[in-house]
Amino acid sequence: MAEISYPFAEANDTGGSQMVSQVQWQAMAGMWGGDRVDFALTSESYSGASLPFSSRVINGRTVEIQPGRAWVGGFYYQLTAAATVTIEANPTDKARKDTIVLRADVVKGSVNLAAVKGQPSASPIAPQPQRNPGQVWEMVLYEVDVPPKDGAITPSGQAPFKMPPPVSTPWNTRSASTFQQVGTFLYDLDNNGGDTQYEAFVGRDGYVVTRHFGKSRPYTPSLVNARSVPSSGVTLAGRWRWVAPGVVYFSVNISNATSKPIENTGGSAALGFKLPQTADGSTGQVFTGLLQNLDYNSNMPNFMDVQGYCFKGNGAQHVTMFVPNLSSLKEGLDTLRVIPAKSEIIFSGMYEARVFG
Template sequence: MVSQAQWQKMNHMQGDRIDYRMTAPTYSSGSLPFAFRVVNGRTVEIQPGRATVGGFYYELDAPFSVPIAANPGDKARLDTIVLRADMAKGSVNLVAVQGQPAAQPIAPQPQRALGQFWEMVLYEVQVPPANGSVTPFARLQFDSPPRIHSPWNAGDTAKFVEQNSFIYDLNVNGGGSQREIFRGRDGLVTSRDLGGMRSFTTSVGNVNFQPPESDRVVRWRWIAPNTVSFSLRINNRSGNDISCVGGNWYIDVALPQPVSGAATAMFHGYLENVSWAGGYPYMTMVYGMPWAWDSPYVHLFQIGHNSPTANNGVQGLDKIPARSNLYLSGVYESNAFAY
């Protein structure tokens, strides 16, 4: 047996939230718990709903009217409508908390004091001057599906969890990356990698030969939904230039994930040519540009080193000289959502 104060100390850490999980793609405002309507311009009627606040469970089982205090002055006010756990009363209640009229009004912050008042805001209410009609704005905070851990094949597991859930791929069998997946309105997407960088062996397109795989290294990771960060290094250790063939005038390199055709991207890098081979200078700035369609390849260009006016100062990177290193990096939008 515990007192209410002891219960609150133990239980408030579960957090304040409305007991309702938003697992559908879309909602209308009137279909949600604690929906509102304004009556006679001055009263906000709150519809039934359930919530936990300050460690206690609350249920409203019938519409409840919350009057908003008059504002006869010439300055607007911001009030809040809150669920308040009142330890002195031993109950949770719906109440309006009045703000101060001001040229730029600020809504009162919720009180959160163990053993006293603990509040969760449901609505911020715009109270115009001269007793105008009030306008509530929802500040509802809902329960969410629990985060789930999967030892492997998390993408397949995520197909069976609730909509708007996060699932973690722990990759306990190794060989991949630990990652976080979100199942949302747009389907399954990796929201971020949680472990070390991933490795990818790039390929060099439109050229006479490929360097060994160990010299075509990309380090990359998902840093946000549909967003990739990468760094690429190609090391030409041979005594021969890697040169364009077949009439091509620029070199391609493959990225670990395709670039979305709906986005634009520009990557930056440089060519380090320590032996001054192939007629290239010691250092050349390199730019990567994918074309406007979903493609795993990025096309390499340079500021014209032979002629500053060549193609308006930009020309294709047509070789990686002998014993030189190419570096390129950037962040881009991938095509996980196929738009």
């Protein structure tokens, strides 16, 4: 029959099957999740010996594996007492990389520890695990460095571990995160429509938004050190979004459509604009923008670079703007002290925000 489905309470003539073969079970169980050790890494730190399937080398070439549980190729495996695998000697003058795997053998009908021998080489590469449904499926626990001339072997852990399942919240995601385990992803579905849909992570460093979904968020890039901003004719428009943990993308348009310039508060005070999130001040951060001034107002060019700078320190809430000296390139950059009439400034880019303090 072309249509086969399982498992049902009883077999029928429309393709439904009651019994499930090992091959059918593997195909079905593989949909539940990939290979992994059945242990969630929810603590901020672990010692190697505290993890399932921890290892130590005994008698030179024997690796002792401690108890653990795992899901391998659609089958569950438990090691209830310490077991050993032997790494074959390497008398050659070239190094080798072996692996220690959990091998699900469908024909044999069991999952067992096994050592897989690599090839000696000047640049050795560990053998890739077999992944053949219905036959042999392997999950690597350790890569083993096997030096030439029977040198001392060194296993290094390579096993994938289970992690806490992701959760979604209709709202209050930040406060809900305090009740989740370390290593949990949360999704704010914004079911009350008051914010933006986003993904967050509870990690060793604390809670952090990892990325926004959907539309970017509007904000007003208020001017800093501006003496007088006309109540009409000036547009301060900004968009922003989290694009990675602690990383913001933003774009800003400062448009002065009036016939009067926007001046600074006096002296050499630099005009600036507010950021959507406080910038990290560990190193200081630099931004690039443009000034479009088609009428050459305020004796400034029609099109020129504007450099933005967030000073090194505890964090900056605004970008300070600088432009090339109008008289001499030798003078470098000067603080921007005026936004000409009928001009606009555009900035866009990414920066690291001060998330963790």
